[in-house]
Amino acid sequence: MKRLRPLATGLIVAIACLIFAPSAWAFCGFYVAQADTSLYNEASQVIIARNGDRTVLTMANDYQGEVQDFALVVPVPTVIQQEQVNVAESTIIDRLDAFSAPRLVEYFDEDPCYLPCAECIDADPSATIDRLTEESGGAFQSPAEALGVTIEAAFSAGEYDILILSAEESDGLETWLQQNNYQIPAGASEVLGAYIRQDMKFFVAKVNLDEFDQSGYQRLRPLQIAYASPRFMLPIRLGMTNAQGPQDLVVYLLTSQGQVEVTNYRTVEVPSNLEIPLFIKDEFGPFYSELFQRSYDQRGRNVAFLEYAWDLRGCDPCAADPPSLDEMRQAGIFWLEDDLEPWEFNVFITRLHVRYTRDKFPEDLTFQETNNRRLFQGRYVMHHTFANANEQACIARQMDSYGGTLSDGEIEYLRQLNQNYVAHTVPERFERESKNLARLTGRDLSTIRRRISAEVPQPQPSIWQLRYPPQLP
Amino acid sequence: MLRDARDYQILFLSLFLLLGLATRDWTLKPAAIGVAIATCLLTQFIFSVIYGHRSGSASVTSDLQLPAAVLRPPRWLSVMTGLRAVASQPLTRRSPLISALGLSLLLRVAQLPTMALAAFVAIASKFICKVEGKHFFNPANLGIIAALTLTHDAWVSPGQWGEEVWYALIFIGAGGMVLKRVGRWDTTAAFLGSYALLEAGRNLYLGWTWDVWLHRLSSGSLLLFALFMVTDPRSIPNARPARLIWALSLAGLTFILRNYFYLSTAVFWALFLLSPLTILFDRLWQSERFNWKVFAPHKPVVG
Structure with a gap:
């Protein structure tokens, strides 16, 4: 007989933080610098909560450079208004990560010889535009129309100043972004053009330094956008424009029916439920990193890896406590009513880990929710x-x-x-x-x-x- | 070697299924494949008996008969005759087997009864959805649509075949052989060609590089559909011009559903929606109906 002892939370390493090589450009959009500040951007983490056509996208911010240099450009399927943007707490991503990360479990052998006996919102868009215009030395507003760029909305959310842009031509948009000190990488124009012709808008965010200083936060919090669109996708092409090497993306997909899979690339489970030597206990992070790299190479570098798929009504063994109703709301889940008991939550979490490069991932990721409710976890077993x-x-x-x-x-x-x-x-x-x-x-x-x-x-x-x-x- | 073109088709579909089980680490379950095959064969048998019996009794009544009261056979004899009729019913195995393999390749289910439902609908449609003796729904496609819409248990995984060129080549090679035997390669060519053109147009318009286009086309599921589903000669128009127009419409509808309605199951819906048009097309273009050729040694001519 063996006893199962799930290791303490400390052992279950938040793998994501350990394994990802630093890369300058990442995410579905890109972080852009206004000066030659060294940018350091680890793995992108995204939460997508989706039910029907409604989607809440939470983008984690692990931006490491100077706050005033931060800028983010993300293509979005619809115009986003002020009330559709929220600033979430950073902890929610850490919570989902800890809960769904690949885990190490340990068993203790028993005596072999045994005889059995018996948030804050800026209400006036024009004030934002004015301030940005002032900060940019007047370049902000005036040439927009001439360049075919329309500011569909401008507002603040928490420590961020946000603009929603639509454009007619990629050249115009590129020029406008450059004039407004968003230094976008060379070659972005072509990709921007493709999004413009798909009638997508651009979600552009910068940090409002006053708000950031007042907020007292040490790091930038995740931006959260809510929208309704039949498109269930994540744009990754912009982030690849100037990428040096492979980039890592961990997507937490929260849905009501079952597992989510990628429709235009293969979705493959990470190797799991395998016995490994006891000494891995002290090096689980590097071990998983090596395992992931090897699987990635063996699978042809063009697949999405499933690391976790679980019904949020429970977990056994749990790597961390399941998220509470409040935490699920923070993560963007909008279809749960109040006064539900934990076993009534119809939430299914899928954790996909994609390591992508331009040559192997020519298309943006598109997803579909399936009725597959099979449970899966990246789980490694060791025996004492x-x-x-x-x-x-x-x-x-x-x-x-x-x-x-x-x-x-x-x-x-x-x-x-x-x-x-x-x-x-x-x-x-x-x-x-x-x-x-x-x-x-x-x-x-x-x-x-x-x-x-x-x-x-x-x-x-x-x-x-x-x-x-x-x-x- | 193999006498019927459908034998090739069965061989290749089984090969792909084995390939999938061995290398594509799907959520493919051998039990689901078993259920699909068993249900398809059983449904085919039951419906053949019912429909065969009907047509059989019709032919009997046309003959000259003595009054029933005079020649009423004993009950046991009628039971025996019935059983013999059932036993002598030519059991069609190839067509339901192809449908079952197609379902196993394309449809994913969480529970086995869902697969049984899909298989039943697929085969039953061949007997029920018929106009002038020709079924107009592709059986496996209808089975997939039924499972997707009637249950909360089924899904298709368009990404799971991946895009490796190697697989594409196997698909094309094997499909080509089958099609050559069957004589409906024009449908596949028209469908794939026009779909590729439409996607190329979109690619040009959006300004994507050509690897995006290639990636969109080299999806294993799309090729599988184009080579083995769209070509089922019994449920597509008979005349070549009609088939070409039909394949073009199918490509157009698939393109619209995929790119403007963002349906990952676009091809299946397009085929489902366009299937009834085959009746219309057959009326407009009169042509000889397709019959499976049997490459058999000539039977001795009797009489």
């Missing part, structure tokens, strides 16, 4: 051996519990149990774990075996250690 499994100790323990009398037959039986555990169960599992780890990460098999000998507590004398001495020969 019962280290005190030796024959004398085993018999002595059992004699204690049986008051000092055991028949010869019972002693022989216990010997066999112990022998079986030491000679078969443990080494065979070590072998499985070694091969799994080698296969998942591409690490050297003999090094793994020796590390098990050196680092994993095991019953002594150990067949495994004799076979694979801890030191290299």
Whole structure:
């Protein structure tokens, strides 16, 4: 018998933070600098809550540069008005991440020889336009019409100044953005043009420094946009315009019926439910990073990975507590009524992890909700051996519990149990774990075996250690 | 080697299914495939018996008969005759098998009864939705639409085939062989060609590079549809001009549904909506109806 002990939350690493290589341009839109400030943008994280045509998009902000240099351009399917924009709390993304991240679970072997007994809103759009005009030295407003750029809406939300632009020509939009100190990467014009002709609008955000200073927040909070559109997609092409290498995107999709999948690329599950050696406990982040990179390479670098798919009514084992009703609302879920009990939540979460490059992902991501309610989690299992499994100790323990009398037959039986555990169960599992780890990460098999000998507590004398001495020969 | 073109089709569909099971790590369940095949065959059998019996009794009544009272056979004899009629019913296996394989390839279900429903609707439609002896819905397509609309349990996964060129080549090669045998390659060519043109036009208009266009077209599901579903010779117009116009309309409707209504299941809806038009097209263009050719050794001529 084995007992399951889900590890403490601390062990379940918020993988996303650990594994992503820094990249200058990311996200469905792009962050643009107004000066040559070094930009550092880790993985993009997005929450999409969708029911019917209505969508709430939350874009996490892990922008690391100077706040005054921050600017964001995102294509959106409709004009967004002031009341459709909200600034969410950063914690909600961390919560969903912790809840859905690939997890490590541990089991403890029991004694093998055992005899059974019995927010803030700026109300006046013109004030925003005026201020932006002033800040940009008058360049902001005047040439817009001439360039075919229309400011559909202008308002503030929290620490952000937001404009919704529509444009007739990509050149005009590019010029306007440049004139207004949004330094967009070269080559963006072509992509902007494609969005313009699809009648998409542009959500443009900058930081209002006064508001930001007053707010007292250390980092920029996620922007949240609500809109109704039949298009269930995420534009990634703009962010690729000037990308140096692959970019990571983690999308948390919250829907009412079932799992979401990508319709124009394959959706593939990350390898899961595999036994791995105990020493991975202290390096789970790097382990998952290697595993992900290897799967990404093996799958041809053109698939979306499913890391988690679960009904939010419960989880077992839970990597973190399931989100409360209030947290679900913060994440953009709008279809839950008040006074629902947790088991009445019709919310399904899908966590997709996409590592994309321009050559392998020519199209924006489009999604569909399916009726697939199958549960999936990225889960890795490790076992603690019962280290005190030796024959004398085993018999002595059992004699204690049986008051000092055991028949010869019972002693022989216990010997066999112990022998079986030491000679078969443990080494065979070590072998499985070694091969799994080698296969998942591409690490050297003999090094793994020796590390098990050196680092994993095991019953002594150990067949495994004799076979694979801890030191290299 | 194989006597019937449909044998090739069955062979290739099974090959793709095995390929999918082995390499595409789908949510494909062998049990669902089993249910689809069993239900299709069973439905075909039951409906053949019912319809066969009807047509059989019709032909009997046309003959000269003695008064029933005189020659009323004993009850056991009539039961035996009935059973013999059922047993002697030529069991059509190929067509329901093709429908079952098509459903297994394209439709995903969470519960097995949903697959059974889709399979039943697919085969039943062949007997029920008939005009002048020709069924006008593509059976597997109707099964998919029925499962999508009548249950909250089914979905199609257009992205799951991926876009690897290798797969595309297998599809095209295998499909081409089948089509050559069947003689309806023109429909596939017209459909794929016009769809590719429409997408190319859109690509030009939007200013995307051509890899976007290629990516949109090299979807395994689209090719599977174009090669194995749209070409079912029994449910498309008989005359070539009619087939070409029909394929063009199908491409146009698919294009509109995909790009303006953002339906991921656009091809299936387009085929479903356009299927009834085959009746109209057949009236407008009179042509000989398609019959499956059997490449068999010549039967001895009797009499």
